[in-house]
Amino acid sequence: MNVMNTVLAAPASGASFTQGLGAVGLSSLAAAGFIVLIIAIRNRSKITRKYFDDRRYLAGLAAVTGVLFIIAGGTWRMLALGVHGTAASTLTDPNLVAGASPAGMALILTTLAFLPEWQRRIPPAFFGLGAGVAWGLAGALWGILFKVIGSMLEKLA
Template identity: 35%
Template sequence: MTSYFLAAPGDVQGISGGQILGSITYSGLALGAAIALVLGVRGSDRIKLNNRDKVGVFALITGTLFVAAGGMWAQVAAGIGDGATSTLDGANGIGDPGQGGISLALALCTFAPKWKKLVFPALFGLAAAVTFHTAGGVWGIIVRLILVPAGFITGGGS
């Protein structure tokens, strides 16, 4: 009996070490997530981000990947997050809500209103992701829930 193999298990590139998408980094994941978010919010027949909750969750994931990627991606995330954070950081007379309070406010702005335009929960979700990194508590748990699987996709583990 003759057996035919296309490739020996060791010859398959990128599968070992958890790299299910081949050689990809956090920057690559951030790029893909950003494109998918824009296409989903604009209305794609393939990427169904057609309500506030889907857009908000995807924006949180995208923003978290931006921060994790560093460099230009982190600067974009910080630029989006700084606008919301500076409005709520106590300089306007409302006191200092802290990073956890700002995270709560941005999460509420992302998920509570009935948004007609999905760009708003996308922007609030990106801004919330930035503050989640520094807030700690349950917000830090959300960041870890996003970064641990992303680490396995990039081959970086946890």
């Protein structure tokens, strides 16, 4: 009878098979997302003109970045909550939309991010970032969307 020793290749300490980019971390991923969002808003590079020329794609990038900011925590979370708070306080003016619930705010911000034909690039990015945060605060179907996007992003980090 022969005894065989088997050596299995294992990942480095701290890494797992679910990490797509290695041990990047959520904060680093949030910083990269922020840089990509700024580059997409400026629209000066060939790749951003190719993928984010449509304002809806830009709003989608901003919404995913908002979700990423919330799950990254720390300063990123405060930045995202500040953008959401600014958008929400503007929209919940009693003369505009009085008494909007968190789910209503998610609906309003998502509508403003994706439906209008914006001429400038800042509004869809602003409302998209606010919408990504609002999805997490609203719960229900919005919360499911937030969790799905968040879990995919956590797999990258």
